[in-house]
Amino acid sequence: MTISNKETALLGLLSEGAMHAYKIEQEIKNRAMRDWTEISMSSVYKLLRKLEKDKLIKSEMKVSQKNISQKVYSLTSEGKKKLKEKIKLLVSEPERMLFRIDLATSHLDQLTKKEAAECLKKYEKKLNEMLDCYKELEKYLRNCSYQKQVLALARRPQYLIIGELNWVKEYQREIK
Helix, strand or coil: CCCCHHHHHHHHHHCCCCEEHHHHHHHHHHCCHHHCCCCCCCHHHHHHHHHHHCCCEEEEEEECCCCCEEEEEEECHHHHHHHHHHHHHHHHCCCCCCCHHHHHHHCHHHCCHHHHHHHHHHHHHHHHHHHHHHHHHHHHHHHCCCCHHHHHHHHHHHHHHHHHHHHHHHHHHHHC
């Protein structure tokens, strides 16, 4: 049985320690995981049920400090094994990247030079905004003392965006 990317994201969070569903949701939000995983808000509970059914996680009822009963999830040894297998697979091979900009670029001759220049300028502006957001995210994560691999998730997109900014600036010069 191979686990999905969504399941990998949840197992990865639980590898850091046992958590109840609300805490998992908070971690997903705090780490901006919806920007780099396929996990959605509505899928968390469904995935938790599936992972438990597949015996990759287990749950137990615990009473919180506020005297509230909560279902707390943790990894099983099989869950740890499957997570490790998937991580090895994901980190060993780059994936094919598909970008909408490539589709547009291949047909940019359908626009006037002025339209193309305006659109590319907007694209560049949005890339700069994204870059600023990731810089802020990295700063936030650093201040919260997150692990190095979590910080790397805020830095990696910055490098990709910088590369994209270099490309769009060069392309704008070429088509002038």
